[in-house]
Amino acid sequence: MRIIKNTVPIFYTAAAAWANPASQPLSPTNIFAPASTPADNISALSFLVLAVTGAIFLTVLCLLLYAIVRFREKPTSGLGEPAQVYGSTQVELAWTVIPVLVIVVLFLATVRVIASIQNATPPPGAVEVSVIGHQYWWEYHYAHSNVVTANELHVPVSNPAHPTPTFLTLLSADTDHSFWVPRLAGKTDLIPNHPNSTWIDPHETGLYLGQCAQYCGVEHAKMLLRVYVQTRDQFDHWLAQQSRPAVASDAVDAGRRTFESIACVNCHTIRGTAAVGKFGPDLTHLMSRDTIGAGAALNTPANLRRWIQNPNALKPGCLMPAMGLSDSQLDAVTAYMEALR
């Protein structure tokens, strides 16, 4: 009963989306709504492939339907077997040659798109970011700066006339992952000891969603991606902000001391303090992020407190342990986190 009650609203939402597409886009991760050159090229190729395969489908379907209607056994069919036809060289040649030609066309179109995406090199002015996949979060290092952040990637919008793409080097600290933001590019895997490379050049500002697309362990489902595409000015401002060390007022000193005395510093970095751990996300500017736990929850004080108290309550199986803090310690540490803007 509960299942039915909870699923009925889904029908209404879907109906609304179909009835008024402008008000509700079909999906923020729709591969047919590309906003970046690699995704554009893939989408164009896919329309060609869909057209060709669609034509083949309709042709063969019509033949099949005709056959099962026209040649079915009827009471008027009479006795005896139909004429036995063992083969026909011309027909068989035709339906060998035509598919070969179709394949040649599809192959050539495909090769062009492969080359356009894989052979691209970073132009001057491109942003370069190293993405390191972890169980179950994303680490970003911006090249030519000291900015290290987690889970929410900021990139500048790219003007097709003067492109400023972002090139991502993909690495992994543990198992295989895959970086997939459908509206921006196809997915590329993050494999330990096997650096990969991908690039995006988003044409419109906004927030683009995605998530890990290669099973990496228990919480693979909650390794979400958020890519913030900003104007050049906004991006430069953000980058400058991120490169500053943490500035926390004395009001949260109690929290800072708790943080530094309990094992938190073994895993987390807060630049400008004694915390230099590398196993978990960099927390220097935690409050500049919209979500925590790689999208497991919105970044609100209540959620943050709940996370610190017991991460497994929000993301069962994630690798951050519950530190067994008392209520007052929790309040202090949460307040300290809240100050990391």
Place this chain on the structure above:
Amino acid sequence: MSAFSIPVPEHQPQWNLPARGPVAMYCLIAAEAAIFTIFVVAYIFYVGKSATGPQPATVLHAPIFLTVCLLSSSLTIHIAVRSLRKGNVRRFAWWWCGTVVLGGIFLAGTAREWRHLIYQDGLTIQTNLFGTTYYSLVGLHAFHVVMGLGALTLVLAFAIHGDVRPEHSERTEVLSMYWHFVDAVWVVVFTVVYIIGR
């Protein structure tokens, strides 16, 4: 109760199909060849990639004598089978015995080489990529030698007991195909490990 009338042809045509023993052995050899190919590919892929630990050029010494022994055992088994086909059971037993001895020498020599590698050179399966791929590939081959020797020894025991007769020549031939395969694999392993990989 069902009744059937089936015309029985007067002449049965000549009907010769391959014997199933050799066909099955060829299939087994194909499957084993595929397994060895994967291990060889892994070996070649990791050549030169060991960051630390003993390297092939320093610790590997081509086992020429052992190779000669093993390849000669192919010759001896061939002579044995040919003798049995001709009806000479005693000659078969002697040459078959020679095969087992030569195979045993190969295994003993491999064990000696490994003891030196482990205790003197410090190369184990855990040491580095070279250690892992070397012991896996050579070990897989040695395992097949052991299996083969087991079968060969069993047949030798039958022969000594007087149970082997000329009509068994096809079965011994099938076994000898397996043994030839094991030798052929050694040629490949030897080339990859002791020549190319060094």
Place this chain on the structure above:
Amino acid sequence: MSTASITIGHASSERPPLVETLHQWVTTVDHKRLGVLYILYALIFLVFGGIEATIMRIQLIRPHNDFVSPEVFNRMFTMHGTTMIFFAAMPIVFGFANYLVPLMVGARDMAFPRLNAFSFWLSAFGGFLLYFSFLGGDGLYGAGNAPDVGWFAYAPLTSQTFSLGHSTDFWILAVFVSGLGSMGTAINIVATVLCMRCPGMTLGKMPLLAWLNLVMGGLVILSMSPLTAAQLMLLIDRYLGGHFFDAQAGGSAVLWMHFFWIFGHPEVYVLAIPAFAFASEIIPVFSRKAIFGYPVMVAATLAIGFISMSVWAHHMFTVGMTAAGNTFFVLSTMAIAVPTGIKIFNWLATMWGGKIQFRTPMLFCVAFLFQFLIAGLTGIMLSAAPFDWQLSGSYFVVAHFHYVIVGGILFTVFGAFYYWFPKMSGRMYNEALGKLHFWLFAIGFHLTFDFMHIPGLLGMPRRIYTYEPGRGWDIWNLIVTIGVFFQAAGTLVFLGNLLWSKWRGVAAGSDPWDAWTLEWSTASPPPAYNFAVLPEVRSRRPLWDLKHPEDPDWHYE
């Protein structure tokens, strides 16, 4: 020409004690009984796999559902895939091959009956071993439990570091052991087809089912071994401290992928080619026409077998191969579409100009044609590597391969059940129930797997135990889950029909379909020795020649 009259009497109505019957079944080396054992075994594991799928679909019926925990969900998709491929699909294929190949080539049994029995019990043990892992429970911090690394067990997730306890070892050993059994059966099939054909049956006169099982046997022999080798390497890594897939020591996770898919891709042809074989026997009989283009069907199958060994890395387009590497695999994958398409056209041409009887086996085979066409076309979409960069690892791929395996292979397997059930049991199944099964299952199949393509196109990855609302995936997941219950209902009708008909069905006689291959010339079920007298084999349809002496096939072949 003289004629011989044979009367096949039935065994006395005295049934032996149950213990003796069980003993006969457990110690049998008769290919027909082993075939039935394989098939029954596969049906049991098909139900287990179906239950695992149902659990997953209930969990995914809406976002942020909590029907099962992530740990349980991850075990479900691993066990579902492993069970269905290794302990449902392969045993079904081997079961039918075991039963039919000797009969169709006019042999008394398989080439190596004892190896046959040994292979069956080895494979069966593998299944029990895999499911024993569920009994391991929560020991070892919950890691003594069923495997949860996915059915293709990518490294380094399978290393000791990331896979504590023995759950992964259950996967490795169960599949390893059943792989050995598979190799034994494959060797048996190849040796039987090459060495045990009855007089007059040259390779060019064999039924297509015999040809296709020969190719399948060859593929198993060549492709099972890479998996065996890779699993040995994984065991060495996990227990002997090896570094094959250990990134810290310079090992390569991609190497596992290559080795696995060198097995994994031919494996799907191991499953699909016997499905083609069933279609190639059923469609002609129910169209009342010979198969169109026998020589090309054989050639196309050989081509498919050969090319299938060169396409494997289309499962790895997102892994970061060079543009040249990706291009090669695009080419080989697109190339395999050609012989596959040819086969669809040949089946269509067989129906063309025929007198089609829509009995249950034919219903399933016509649906197969429609569904396999779609599956092949989505395969072509996936073969275009950039398109695959979006679709790989998403529900589009899951929909594609289920379309092949369920919509293609399982449908022809159902057809084969209905077609050969009279021969195996001596009884006719209930036709009305058969049709009910077909429609229930077809509706459920299309509800589930047609609509499953859409979340993939909208960005939903696979192997996730839950998903975010607001991505546009909710309605599609709901419809997909609803379809599962129709398929379950259809399957129950099927099992009920089999059981009921086995005991209460009308006697079938030796040739209820008026068919043309050798198995229909002997009693239903066949006696232990298969044939008392073999018909003369002068063409591909010996019984057609007998029934139409004025117009035999060998005038035209």
